Amino acid sequence: MSISQYPQRDQSAVPTNATWPSALNVRHLALMVMVVMLTGVGAGLGGMFLALLLHGIQHLAYGYSLDQIISSETFLMGVSAAPGGRRMLILGFCGLLAGVGWWVLYRVGRPLVGIKQATASDAPLMPPVATLAHVLLQIGTVGLGSPLGREVAPRELGALMGGWLSHAAGLSPEQRRTIVACGAGAGLAAVYNVPLGGAVFVLEVLLATLSWPAAIMALATSAIAASVAWMGLGAESQYVVAHFPLSAGLITWSLLTSPLFGLAAYGFARLSAAARRKAARGWRLPVFALINFLIIGCMAVWLPQLLGNGKGPAQLGFSSLLTVGMAGMLLICKVAITTSTLRAGAQGGLLTPGLSNGALMAVVLGGLWSQIWPGVPMGAYAVIGAAAFLASSMSMPLTAIVLITEFTRIDHDFLVPIVLAVAGSFGTSQLCALWARR
Structure with a gap:
């Protein structure tokens, strides 16, 4: 076959400015x-x-x-x-x-x-x-x-x-x-x-x-x-966390307690959402805000750990410096003042408050678990609980895992109990949400 016998391209179909796109x-x-x-x-x-x-x-x-x-x-x-x-x-x-x-x-x-x-x-x-x-x-x-x-x-x-x-x-x-x-x-x-x-x-x-x-x-x-x-x-991490060894007791605790974190986080999310919806407006806003923060100031006379977004209590939990009783008291007070502040009309995020709530709750549950299976530092429970609570309270399981890893720069192997806890917690919170919509 000669060259002239090959089918020729229709030049009329080619735009003159073909290079412009x-x-x-x-x-x-x-x-x-x-x-x-x-x-x-x-x-x-x-x-x-x-x-x-x-x-x-x-x-x-x-x-x-x-x-x-x-x-x-x-x-x-x-x-x-x-x-x-x-x-x-x-x-x-x-x-x-x-x-x-x-x-x-x-x-x-x-x-x-x-x-x-x-x-x-x-x-x-x-x-x-x-x-x-x-x-x-x-x-x-x-x-x-x-x-x-x-x-x-x-x-x-x-x-x-x-x-x-x-x-x-x-x-x-x-x-x-x-x-x-x-x-x-x-x-x-x-x-x-x-x-x-x-x-x-x-x-x-x-x-x-x-x-x-x-x-x-x-x-x-x-x-x-x-x-x-x-x-x-600077390029510093947000929290200072020691090396925590993995153990069968810690992994078992992560699996068993993960639904509890999911339930608690779901309740906290519902509570905070309701507080935002009913936030004070008009003349009530300055009145409610002043009363709310004065009450927090009075509480802080005895509990300075309540002040701020919760980074301090979270660090205490990660450093194994909280007793079960103190962690429980701070958890109740932090949830109360966070929701009351939203209800009073103030604005802000819930990332660190959620992380802090999870760490405090984990110290309580970890302290109880230690009576059955001792040997795990309280800080290890706190890191896992922080991730599990944060994932469910803000509906972001992948982000929570990555954030906790970057916040604490925890060892790679420690991702195993973190992922297990996040999976159980987030799954439970989603089931609660489905049940509530029925």
């Missing part, structure tokens, strides 16, 4: 890369600033480590050394700030757009002034001793940056949704130094997808944000 794709890809990088850098700088601001407020309020913002003296050490009267006074001021601040914000500010709203397909942009005010109020109140978590503030700041950058770049709504979620995860990664945890949080909780484009963007933004935040915060 690839050029446009390259430019679009470059634009996406730039937005991803800027979102990571912005979330890292924002998270670093918020963390430094939080430490500065804590040090000034309770008068410790005034010569350096990042120090070896923890918040729990600082509040424990402060006089009881000072604790009560600071919590009263915290109530005024929370009540008046959020009352003014809701009254004169633009309606807030939460992260879940911002990651919806037809989501509006987050209002910058109102969102920044919301972020600063959370950091200010947590720094003064609010029992709520600080993680929502950097997530909102990262999401705000991602939303506006993607909007300015003219990205599609779906791409903007992904960037907003990545910004939120990057903010989490920055303040807690959890680059993988921030990315998994984006994929599991915010986007509910495992697509490779979303995974690449989530990993990149979280890694960039964490590395940027190292400039001011």
Whole structure:
């Protein structure tokens, strides 16, 4: 067959500008890369600033480590050394700030757009002034001793940056949704130094997808944000945890108690959700907030461990420094003041409070188990319980496992009881949710 006999391509079907689509794709890809990088850098700088601001407020309020913002003296050490009267006074001021601040914000500010709203397909942009005010109020109140978590503030700041950058770049709504979620995860990664945890949080909780484009963007933004935040915060782990050996008793305990963590976490999630729904508004907000924080201040005169988001009690549990009785008392009080603070109208996260609740509950259950099968340090129970409770209370089993691993830098083999406890706990909480919907 001659060359002329081969079927010829119809040249009329080939557009004259056939090379342009690839050029446009390259430019679009470059634009996406730039937005991803800027979102990571912005979330890292924002998270670093918020963390430094939080430490500065804590040090000034309770008068410790005034010569350096990042120090070896923890918040729990600082509040424990402060006089009881000072604790009560600071919590009263915290109530005024929370009540008046959020009352003014809701009254004169633009309606807030939460992260879940911002990651919806037809989501509006987050209002910058109102969102920044919301972020600063959370950091200010947590720094003064609010029992709520600080993680929502950097997530909102990262999401705000991602939303506006993607909007300015003219990205599609779906791409903007992904960037907003990545910004939120990057903010989490920055303040807690959890680059993988921030990315998994984006994929599991915010986007509910495992697509490779979303995974690449989530990993990149979280890694960039964490590395940027190292400039001011260092690359330290959040908790100091000793080496805990594995044992048959510990693994058995993880299996047997995991449903109890699931039940407790489900109850805590329902309780906190109801408190948010019934949160005080209008004139009741400043009144309820002041009364709530004054009560917490009075309790903190005798129990300074109650102040803050729960990192102090969690560290005590991980370090095996709590008795069963003290852990039980702190657990009851922490659940009570967390829900009452939400009911009073204050805002904040539940990540560290949930982690702390799990650690305290694990010390109680571990102490009882030790009467049957001794030999396991209380800290080992606390780490496993923290993961199990956090996974179920926030419906994020994979993220909880990764976060606990990065928070504590626990040995790899210790993942076995953690995964078993998380699986049993999360399965139980989901069964409870199904039963409640029947």
